[in-house]
Amino acid sequence: MALRLNASYAKGFISDDELKQLAPAVQQAHDALHNGTCAGNDFIGWLTLPTDYPAGNMSFEKGTANPEFNRIKAAAKKIQSDSDILIVIGIGGSYLGARAAIEYLTTPNYNLIKKDTPNIYYAGNSISGAALSELPELCEGKDVSLNMISKSGTTTEPAVAFRVLRKMLEDKYGKEEACKRIYCTTDANKGTLHDVAIKEGYETFVVPDDVGGRYSVLTAVGLLPIAVAGCDIDKLLEGAQAAQADFAKTADIEENVCYKYAAMRNVLYNKGYATEIMVSYEPAYQMMSEWWKQLYGESEGKDNKGLFPASVIFSTDLHSMGQYIQEGVRNLFETVCVFDKPKTDLEIGIDPENIDGLNFLAGENMDYVNKNAFGGTVLAHNDGGVPNIVLEIPDWSEYELGYLIYFFEKACAVSGIMLGVNPFNQPGVEAYKKNMFALLGKPGYEKEQAALAERLGDNFKKLINK
Numbered sequence: 001m002a003l004r005l006n007a008s009y010a011k012g013f014i015s016d017d018e019l020k021q022l023a024p025a026v027q028q029a030h031d032a033l034h035n036g037t038c039a040g041n042d043f044i045g046w047l048t049l050p051t052d053y054p055a056g057n058m059s060f061e062k063g064t065a066n067p068e069f070n071r072i073k074a075a076a077k078k079i080q081s082d083s084d085i086l087i088v089i090g091i092g093g094s095y096l097g098a099r100a101a102i103e104y105l106t107t108p109n110y111n112l113i114k115k116d117t118p119n120i121y122y123a124g125n126s127i128s129g130a131a132l133s134e135l136p137e138l139c140e141g142k143d144v145s146l147n148m149i150s151k152s153g154t155t156t157e158p159a160v161a162f163r164v165l166r167k168m169l170e171d172k173y174g175k176e177e178a179c180k181r182i183y184c185t186t187d188a189n190k191g192t193l194h195d196v197a198i199k200e201g202y203e204t205f206v207v208p209d210d211v212g213g214r215y216s217v218l219t220a221v222g223l224l225p226i227a228v229a230g231c232d233i234d235k236l237l238e239g240a241q242a243a244q245a246d247f248a249k250t251a252d253i254e255e256n257v258c259y260k261y262a263a264m265r266n267v268l269y270n271k272g273y274a275t276e277i278m279v280s281y282e283p284a285y286q287m288m289s290e291w292w293k294q295l296y297g298e299s300e301g302k303d304n305k306g307l308f309p310a311s312v313i314f315s316t317d318l319h320s321m322g323q324y325i326q327e328g329v330r331n332l333f334e335t336v337c338v339f340d341k342p343k344t345d346l347e348i349g350i351d352p353e354n355i356d357g358l359n360f361l362a363g364e365n366m367d368y369v370n371k372n373a374f375g376g377t378v379l380a381h382n383d384g385g386v387p388n389i390v391l392e393i394p395d396w397s398e399y400e401l402g403y404l405i406y407f408f409e410k411a412c413a414v415s416g417i418m419l420g421v422n423p424f425n426q427p428g429v430e431a432y433k434k435n436m437f438a439l440l441g442k443p444g445y446e447k448e449q450a451a452l453a454e455r456l457g458d459n460f461k462k463l464i465n466k
């Protein structure tokens, strides 16, 4: 059984007619994507990646069974056998997918549980000295490997972390042994990281040219760390392959749930619902929501358009954000992921004295209580004027996760095309970088430095102590 879309909790908010009217736009988006005529068409390698990647049909290794796919598995085995810790260095699309999949498939407490796979730490996903300086301490007395991931090979955050952690490894093992513990995932032919890796002799993996960072989780970017965590990457790709086949068959939204999701959010957006909140009732889903937020925010938020993607975990956030969702500004809708089968479950025991008054739950499983929390919440939020799109996912397996990843990727592309934006670029990300580089005095940006410092004023000078 595959992922299902339950539209019944959006019924009072979206009419059948409104959805039907979108059919031609959905068909056009489907055609533009599959014919390769959409904006950003040089970044649609992800569309057939689930089948092309393991078969070796990507641009970088056309026509051979993909030796890189087998190298990923071999490197993961080596890291599992010679390391207590893998540090994944990357930011945005170069780490979120891996982390999301690992926490979804194992647990957010992955590093704390008993297991025979390495702990996985993340670095280069901020410019926090506090976060980076914790790592050498965590690595003391442990065997460590690094997976440095950057498609461009020039992103500042991971580049700085790599400089620090590479030195840590070289000090620990010497240059030769450190070299055998450093894995670089980057462009096949160019970029600073590519050049460093070739010069130093690090093993490299490729981010295909036609796959953008936020669409790259099913390449080495995600697959290597996911495999190190002991998850089955064949099954993950199998699920994505099934989704690839299912969502290519027809553009009819009654038969294509991926397009139905895209169409429903499009209708809601056009009716003034400006924020989409991703909801799950499982903490293990939290990083998936982070991955989803990047995918949708970076793909659609441009040209002064796009839904703002937010996320909550219930019932946790019913005690913080629940009030706002129930009664705040009425421009929100929710997309809720519910699972037929729980990850694991626990029965609530009986207390003969019933001093806490909870015996009405005795003998019930936590999943039963959690699902009733969902039932109560979806109705309350509907009553409060919040449309809900519910995605029903069979289980927490690698297969279903692969299916879900592809579902979100394709819905995002179709949705962006319907919105009239290029879903595969991110021109807005450059604005802060230019300013930051100028303020830091990076060669080539000197001209803007003084003007920006002036705009920031004296308080900024105090803040940076200069």
Ligand code: PA5
Pocket: 091, 092, 093, 094, 149, 150, 151, 152, 153, 154, 155, 158, 212, 213, 214, 215, 298, 426
């Ligand atoms: O989706 C994207 O393209 C971005 O989020 C990138 O993944 C992110 O900026 C990191 O870029 P890079 O992999 O080039 O270091």
